Amino acid sequence: MKKIAVFTSGGDSPGMNACVRAVVRTAIFKGLEVYGIYRGYEGMIEGDIKRMYSYSVSNIIQRGGTVLKSARSMEFKTPEGRKKAYDNLVAHGIEGIVAIGGDGTFTGAKIFQEEFGIPTVGCPGTIDNDIYGTDYTIGFDTAVNTALAAIDKIRDTAAAHDRIFFIEVMGRDAGFIAVDCGIGGGAEFVMVPETKTDLSMVVKSLKNLRKSKSSSIVVVAEGDEEGNAEAIMQKVKEKINDKEKDFKVTTLGHIQRGGSPTAKDRVLGSLCGMAAVEGLLEGRMNCMAGVMNQEIVYTPFGDCIGKEKPLNKEHLKLMEILSI
């Protein structure tokens, strides 16, 4: 293998730049030529591909977003689109690919590799942490800390006014961000897609809470089965039916995707990037490089996409105890 390429795809996450940097520098360290593909599969189809050097990735490790940009590509879902992409890679002499992204990215990579045989190793870049094969995904730690800093600020004003705040964090299919924000933010309740939300218990507790606590924080993952934070607040408000109580909603939104990555995400992004290149050189393909139990591990794309990653049970237990 002489030439490899790297791209980012799907929702961007903090630490993707650290990962791109590690891919580029490891490749150069190992004597490879390395190319950056811009805007994910879209750029692969359009031939938006450039040679990268060590200095191309200087001074980016601390930046949010991705210097390679990201996009969604409908065309890559068609055989014609993938053929165009393949032709562009061949034209550049690219023999291996590092794909940084999440479920969608790996699904595309799996099909592409099976069709055209160019070895691909993935890196888990998503804030949601819902990828099997790695303890944490690149961007998760930053997203949690960003959300937590926001919750800390909201608690200031919640406490000043004795309010009940429903705060919506990202997580369409997974409650990892919500649970860690709930524990770290000292929330009274956390509602996540993985567990049944019992609104009547929440209502009961919020009624009681007022005796000892003056303000309350409820963290809601956007994908909770009872609805988003606004919907849940309305249901709770109706049932509590107490004009004295002051309910507010804040949806944290896209601030959770940006910002300078935390140390954890820079280190994790760097480790996965290094491991992906080493994996390609060892002949690996169709798999993702992740970190489990402090060791680098490679997991087949099929498992990354298909297997479920459950919430940590100790964390769920903590939530129950600490909100007393």
Add this chain to the structure above:
Amino acid sequence: MKKIAVFTSGGDSPGMNACVRAVVRTAIFKGLEVYGIYRGYEGMIEGDIKRMYSYSVSNIIQRGGTVLKSARSMEFKTPEGRKKAYDNLVAHGIEGIVAIGGDGTFTGAKIFQEEFGIPTVGCPGTIDNDIYGTDYTIGFDTAVNTALAAIDKIRDTAAAHDRIFFIEVMGRDAGFIAVDCGIGGGAEFVMVPETKTDLSMVVKSLKNLRKSKSSSIVVVAEGDEEGNAEAIMQKVKEKINDKEKDFKVTTLGHIQRGGSPTAKDRVLGSLCGMAAVEGLLEGRMNCMAGVMNQEIVYTPFGDCIGKEKPLNKEHLKLMEILSI
């Protein structure tokens, strides 16, 4: 004058604690007894009043929110409510008041003082900066920096995906936060209540912008006459009518009210608190202590409430030039 009281009222703002601390310590420094009234006019009516000491305000200067809490009081709008409040103050022997808050707080203080004659000096505590008689209000600088940090994060993800983001910041009646966020955040447009928003020009520019720039930020003050960020985005989206363009909305919300105050807000809060106590001792009343052109000034409550505070024209000019 031997005994004074201090309270916070209306929406809380970062730096209120610095102000409370300065009131308490200046009062003690000057040989006065000082009391804290909890939850603003509500606590005044309910007699929720406690003696404060130097240590009562230790280690609070860096905290958001207000240790004295805040509330809205319907009862204080009635003569009966105000009479109760007066009786409580008399019972504690309180001869002067420092009221930290905004328009509503000063309106209440003005009426109360005219009815019962207890001298009151105000301090401008609100994030909106829309109070005449001070260059800046306590909390404004922190709110702008909080919103700006959020905009910086959003720009990361906006740039990664070539998106157009409409970001709503606080400011129901005033565009101060929006303008400074717009300049500081490198926004393409800023929409504020004070100026007519020309959507057709925005549409035209956003269409053109795509040639040179890949992502755009539009900052919207919540009180813009064209609606909130969501409403404005929908209008713009319809008129641009280009499926390639990706529009997103983020409403920053209550994070702007909390958080550790900036240096500016701690210093300003401290200066106003000190000046309010000194003002009371000099026989001032029915006025607010503010800082203009680096000097402490006292402005009659009537002017604080009634006179308009215009946006800085140089800032508006900057917005036009820098978004090219």
Add this chain to the structure above:
Amino acid sequence: MKKIAVFTSGGDSPGMNACVRAVVRTAIFKGLEVYGIYRGYEGMIEGDIKRMYSYSVSNIIQRGGTVLKSARSMEFKTPEGRKKAYDNLVAHGIEGIVAIGGDGTFTGAKIFQEEFGIPTVGCPGTIDNDIYGTDYTIGFDTAVNTALAAIDKIRDTAAAHDRIFFIEVMGRDAGFIAVDCGIGGGAEFVMVPETKTDLSMVVKSLKNLRKSKSSSIVVVAEGDEEGNAEAIMQKVKEKINDKEKDFKVTTLGHIQRGGSPTAKDRVLGSLCGMAAVEGLLEGRMNCMAGVMNQEIVYTPFGDCIGKEKPLNKEHLKLMEILSI
């Protein structure tokens, strides 16, 4: 077991408050009475012990430092001192202890327990991460992020002036902070106590680096065998002997001990606190509650103190590759 006590000891670390909170609330949740001992062993000897309630630990999870304070106690190293401490615990009816701290804390706890038989479970509270029996210590993640934020700032000015900066981070016996800061901060070199520092290679590389890079960052753990950052800088400067090159030193110092804990440290502190109480109730003693491979584990104090915890080899490899 009906009554337990908790204390913090040794150098404080961010997340200790989260841990105290978890101990208190878990104890109450389990039906125990819980007491706080102030200033570690010193307070135990002086009888500075207070009952704690759920609200005693409200609104502290986000705070640096420790509400129970910390101190070093010479007297506890004497049998007389420990006897006094024991008498105070007996007087309060305390039957179990949670000790939050590091090596020194556990050494004291081990002796005390062996002498007087009160069961003690520890929690790993130190920024240095050098305790066997837990993947991370409480405070490490915050310290790394604080140091990293400082390094990011220094890189701004290093780059503006083409300077070589030697930055000293904490770590008298261990290089964990230095290594993660080096990777995350994009440092050219990291010097740690665990590995032999080859200054001649550093000199050679810094001479060469100038061709492609204009500024350089060298991260030095305070305990490196070649000396502190100032000493190492002087040695390197002499050997390079190039007046064109501009060398600077910054010692980050005690900022690394304070600050609001990161999400990781709040969650880890909470988990360990909960586990310590559960451990006591299960009859455990003379051991520390930590988290390894995402599971709660209990490790005998003897191992925590005596066994070495090596740096992660993948991290060391990364450092070599990424500084090219």
Add this chain to the structure above:
Amino acid sequence: MKKIAVFTSGGDSPGMNACVRAVVRTAIFKGLEVYGIYRGYEGMIEGDIKRMYSYSVSNIIQRGGTVLKSARSMEFKTPEGRKKAYDNLVAHGIEGIVAIGGDGTFTGAKIFQEEFGIPTVGCPGTIDNDIYGTDYTIGFDTAVNTALAAIDKIRDTAAAHDRIFFIEVMGRDAGFIAVDCGIGGGAEFVMVPETKTDLSMVVKSLKNLRKSKSSSIVVVAEGDEEGNAEAIMQKVKEKINDKEKDFKVTTLGHIQRGGSPTAKDRVLGSLCGMAAVEGLLEGRMNCMAGVMNQEIVYTPFGDCIGKEKPLNKEHLKLMEILSI
């Protein structure tokens, strides 16, 4: 005037990039060609000059440091060096200059302009705030907030251990940073070059303080006439001579020069940059564009360099009152 150039010189400060951006975009807005000179006077002599476009300054407003780099030039102090610099400007057809920096920068600019007649307008870029002709310098607000955040962290650990901390902040000739950090950080004492430091009073107070307060913060400007923080701590320690008291020193150092600029510094940098270009077009020269009392003002370089800028008296009074 058709072509102008901009450079940064002296110690870098956060907000310089915002200023460069405003110069470039205002120049283009006004129909001028604009050039960037790299590394200040050094680059002017070496001809390191490049055309700048609107996109050259995209996405830099939020970055610390300066994209134009900075350096000190001995050669510019010689007539030969300045002649070379002039020839390079003539070769590029440059008819006007914006010089961003401090005292040294303006001294050079004044001489150069008097010798060669190319009009120059300055912008006040330095963290020290010690330039006459502007209420604040670009970078001051960020430096104060950075130092304050560090002091907040140190207070956490100071409080946990009942320590007395001497914290050294930047300010060789001026105490502006120290005073605002002292007020904002709730320091017990502030020592600055402008006022005589009375160590015996400090010693006396620190002895007394222990009765009511357990920890203390003393902020020292690096240029205090009693020495740096380490020296002052040693003197105080000797005089107090109490082994129970635990003294520590932290020198914040170069972190104060870097980091993402605050809103204030971004807006101020932008205003000054715009005003400098407008000034050149109005025929101004040999002067600095600053902001006083919320208005743009132009002050002759001679006054900027020669006139003293005193500390704000209200701030000094505050220090005295609030440390009780």
